Amino acid sequence: MTGPASLPPGKLGLPWIGETLSIARNNHKFYRDHFAKYGPVFKTRLFGINFVIVSGHEAFHQFATDPKVQRGGTDPVSVEQMFHNSLALIDGPEHHARKDVMLEAVRTDEAMAAYLERMQQVWGAHVDRWATSGTVTVRPDLQLASAELTGALYTGDRSKAHVEELNEILAAMRYSLQILPLPIPGTPYAKALKGRKRLDVLIEQAIQRHVDHPEQYDDIVSRMVAAAPRHGVPMEKLLGDVRHLIFAGQAGFFVPFILLTMVLGQRPELRDRARAEVLEVSPEGQITLEQLERMTFLGQLSKEVRRFFAMNSATFFGKAVEDVVIGGYQVPKDWGVIGAIHINMRNPEVFGDPATFDPDRFTAEREAAMAPGSYVPHGDGERNHHRCPGEDMVTIAIKMYLTLLLRKLTWTLPAQDLTLTNELFPLPASGLRVNFAPASVGAVS
Numbered sequence: 001m002t003g004p005a006s007l008p009p010g011k012l013g014l015p016w017i018g019e020t021l022s023i024a025r026n027n028h029k030f031y032r033d034h035f036a037k038y039g040p041v042f043k044t045r046l047f048g049i050n051f052v053i054v055s056g057h058e059a060f061h062q063f064a065t066d067p068k069v070q071r072g073g074t075d076p077v078s079v080e081q082m083f084h085n086s087l088a089l090i091d092g093p094e095h096h097a098r099k100d101v102m103l104e105a106v107r108t109d110e111a112m113a114a115y116l117e118r119m120q121q122v123w124g125a126h127v128d129r130w131a132t133s134g135t136v137t138v139r140p141d142l143q144l145a146s147a148e149l150t151g152a153l154y155t156g157d158r159s160k161a162h163v164e165e166l167n168e169i170l171a172a173m174r175y176s177l178q179i180l181p182l183p184i185p186g187t188p189y190a191k192a193l194k195g196r197k198r199l200d201v202l203i204e205q206a207i208q209r210h211v212d213h214p215e216q217y218d219d220i221v222s223r224m225v226a227a228a229p230r231h232g233v234p235m236e237k238l239l240g241d242v243r244h245l246i247f248a249g250q251a252g253f254f255v256p257f258i259l260l261t262m263v264l265g266q267r268p269e270l271r272d273r274a275r276a277e278v279l280e281v282s283p284e285g286q287i288t289l290e291q292l293e294r295m296t297f298l299g300q301l302s303k304e305v306r307r308f309f310a311m312n313s314a315t316f317f318g319k320a321v322e323d324v325v326i327g328g329y330q331v332p333k334d335w336g337v338i339g340a341i342h343i344n345m346r347n348p349e350v351f352g353d354p355a356t357f358d359p360d361r362f363t364a365e366r367e368a369a370m371a372p373g374s375y376v377p378h379g380d381g382e383r384n385h386h387r388c389p390g391e392d393m394v395t396i397a398i399k400m401y402l403t404l405l406l407r408k409l410t411w412t413l414p415a416q417d418l419t420l421t422n423e424l425f426p427l428p429a430s431g432l433r434v435n436f437a438p439a440s441v442g443a444v445s
């Protein structure tokens with residue numbers, strides 16, 4: 001006979017502070033080290049709250065789908081302040097209605113088709129410039145390009161000054177999630193908070209422009225403004241959700257773009273396969289959704305980059321609203337619960353040979369055989385629950401970027417420091433310097 005489940009291994013540490021300093025010092029290392037020491041499910045104490053951190057496909061899937069785990073009340077102050085009034089921090093009917101509004105704007109084929117031309121224009125202009133630039137440090141360019149897309153798809157302001165302001169605010173907000181939230185004037189945290197408030201003003205103005213002149217816009221905000229009344233969502237609730245989309249929609253593009261440019265620079269055989277697909281399906285002209293759909297190898301690359309690299313170490317934080325057993329361990333009522341994304345996808349029991357970058361893990365047959373809770377870069381569960389709404393848009397964006405790049409360019413990586421940084425979304429320390437050259441038609445490396 002088995003007794004009641006016990007608490008998972010791990011240590012709570014000192015009262016209140018627990019292991020807060022350790023996770024603040026290096027978020028990704030914290031998860032990796034704890035996984036190595038305690039296994040896929042462990043306990044800790046962060047910011048005064050006891051947490052159970054779960055990975056392993058069954059446990060992760062349960063975390064994302066069990067109604068005994070709800071959002072709200074366990075997030076760190078920095079997350080509450082940067083994601084103030086975002087649907088990521090709430091649950092229940094209001095969350096689902098607001099999520100339905102969002103999904104109409106970022107997940108239907110009709111919406112995606114409407115955005116493709118602008119995506120191609122923005123990223124294509126940077127790629128065209130690289131063709132004659134010799135060595136380029138791609139990070140600042142791709143960061144700026146993704147901020148430009150924010151102007152094109154959300155605020156409707158594509159001026160240089162607006163795009164540069166957005167770029168700066170979003171960088172400060174990302175950094176604020178890595179540091180202790182001390183709003184002392186002059187500190188990076190205070191700058192980020194000020195930036196978030198300024199971003200709210202810019203978004204309020206943009207929403208008002210969309211409400212006043214709906215005929216002038218065909219973008220994410222116009223779709224949300226149109227959908228909100230149908231789902232019973234008051235207009236003022238859109239602000240936090242548009243902010244979240246803008247925040248995620250910048251790094252959500254430039255981070256996988258940089259990492260794939262690096263990997264394909266290191267692995268010419270993968271680049272040749274990708275280029276062959278691009279030249280067969282979409283050698284020139286406006287890229288269509290139908291073409292992107294047919295690019296299966298690019299799709300595999302887009303999935304493996306999100307598994308292999310640490311983009312998100314964890315989900316937003318949940319809370320057990322009743323006692324619950326997850327992964328065979330007790331989670332007491334009122335403890336926090338976190339889904340540990342990256343270690344889940346680096347667990348050899350979930351993905352064999354996890355430290356090898358292998359896009360063929362994602363052939364249709366192999367992907368269909370994956371158990372729920374295995375591939376979770378965007379979280380798990382129902383689309384109108386907390387699973388990331390940007391999942392398909394990221395696939396489309398990566399395929400679009402690679403198509404633009406592979407149609408025209410080949411590249412090598414000069415000697416540089418490619419160590420991944422300690423950032424929220426780790427990237428090569430050098431910013432990724434790339435020697436670009438025009439690809440001759442039909443050529444492979």
Ligand code: HEM
Nearest residue numbers: 088245248249252311312315316377378379385386388390
């Ligand atoms: C590589 C790109 C991206 C990754 C890896 C990613 C990953 C994630 C993860 C792990 C979550 C949290 C899930 C949870 O708490 O259970 C999330 C939530 C979210 N993401 Fe993404 N994301 C990406 C890009 C995007 C993009 C491009 C957008 C916007 C178009 C977006 C919008 C959001 C929103 C609004 C949420 C909150 C959803 C909710 O709580 O209901 N993400 N994302």
